[in-house]
Amino acid sequence: MADLVTDFADIRPLLGVPQPVATRVRLCRTAGQMAGMTAIVLHDLGSRREARAWFATAAHAAGESGDRQLHAWVMAREAMVGLNYGSPKAAAGLAEQARRVTGNSPTAAATLAAAVAARAYALSHQPDQARDALADADRLMERLSGEQRADTWFGHCEQKHHVHLSHALTALGDTGRARESQGRALELSAPTSSMTRTLLTIDGAACAHHDGDTEQACRRAAAALAVLPAGYRTGLIRARATDLYQSIPAQHHREPAVRALHNALA
Template identity: 75%
Template sequence: MDDLRPSPAQIPHRLLSDPRFVHAVQTRDFTTVFAMAREHGISYYRIGETSGMKADRVSKVARGEATVTTLDAIERVADALRIPGALLGLAARPWENSSPRPHPESDDGDDPMNRRQVLRGALAAGLTTTALAALTESRQPVDLALTADTSPADLSDLETAAEAYGYGYHGQPPTRVLADLASDFVNLRPLLDSPQPVATRIRVCRTAGQMSGMIAIVLHDLGARKEARKWFATASKAAQESGDRQLHAWVLAREAMVPINYGAPQAAALLAEQARQAAGNRPTAAATLAEAVAARAYALSHQPDRAREALTAADMLMERLDASARADTWLTHGEQKHHVHLSHALTALGDTPRARESQQRALELSAPTSTMTRSLLAIDAAACFHHDGDTEQACQRAVAILAALPDAYRTGLVHHRALDLYYSIPAQHREESAVRELHDVLAA
């Protein structure tokens, strides 16, 4: 017997790149979903016909007078409008593997340049709910596809892009770098969808691990630690599937920096230990990073002996690194980065003479455009004054640093590092004028 069910009322593909629509789908806000579908030419009657709902009920949902709550109804709407199951928290729908993909040159608004503009626009106002929904929409397809096979299509271009992103911000606002990275990351999806030889699969997964790890780094720098952890989870999955233990160690060590910088050093120490185990004892960038991060975690959790042991190991590995591992990128461990880690660990240990040496060396090696790194080093230097008994000087320096920063850098990691300085000041000194000024600047 012929299948007499009506064909689906497929939404335009560009809607799946619209942050407002994606957020509505992810929160199961069918009022917005139905209203936006109608704005794009799909009538309430058509939605009802294909989803098994009455047209007047669809209209009521669109007006906010009714809701779609049952699992069966949600699945029928997903199938009717061809909304991928993952966006609704469902398993992949039966039609997803067989649905034709739009031609890359089709004028449906989903080309890479348009997607990049959408991300930049969403992120321009900061890490809002809409912006995070757009980022999630970039991550989920690749995250879900990491269990599939791959195709080599534009792999070389994406590997080159990942290497270029590894050189950091280069004076660009973090949100701009985040938008570009997430836009290119989505281009890995077709490479993860087509069967290919194992060697190609490894390359794609490695690139996915690098890119998602770098997205996590930027989110961490911006203060979105929960989102950063989600991207690190994707990076870890990709690294493990690639079989690259050094990449996995790098991801774990980088992830450990989230709890280090946001007040959970013991959790950071656990991640750093996992990174050390994954990296092994060979002199690699990941192994050196893992030791340096472990030193910071132990210093902050008041385990000075373990911190100094990790510092010694980090220095020994650093001396043995080859030139390629010493490059100044997010994916390697250059001398500048090494001294940035040492600065924080030694400052936390109260070893201010050595901390100042590392701060000075790191500044000498930092580009003038390295705004965030220079700010963090300056706050470490201010904290050294506090450790040496000059709390007034420490607060004045921290206030000057924060006041001189562009808005895009005054939140997130830099703000939290300055907050750590404030909280390290004993309560009996909180009413002193310099300390109050630091408090007011942080509160603002």
């Protein structure tokens, strides 16, 4: 993140002086990309206020660049702040804005926006809208070109797609399909992808809880947290594990496995 911010600072003076139109467009596009990447890192760390400020900068730069797909990507990624930190209805609204901006073309941004909308609707207890958005995301994914499927910040590869499906299907209670996506996403995730692999494990634990095995759910989530370095037990991972703990009825909170999850979060 420090490198991104430093590079962004190098671009700012260039945007403050007259430039040929083509040059300014390229500068705005690059600034939008780097501000968006910085915002994503801040989101993952749990710095929501700072993330939103950087997303606003990214959206402004993307808008000036005229790159509609970049603008939609920024909005879809910003929607994930509300999605992951307790405002799913606001997230659904922002994701739908991103979907309107992308149009009907099968792009990485369009696929991401549909997948984020599906997650937001699922968490907002709007299952019909969630399933429609999931179907759209799957249809778009099938039509993506090789470049759009690239495993980059701005591509939408199969691994990313299944990470989104895992969360949406888990929230819908469709545990069978959710586990399929979790398994596929884990196959495609590098062993060093600690955050992604832990989030998928927590999704799997939530599926176990939904299917009636709360003890196993708590043990799996607590074990996943225990092996993480302290710096990873914050932000998004902590929020997702806390959501699992809070979904367990209070009368079970004295059970050993549930207490173990509580202690891991504490």
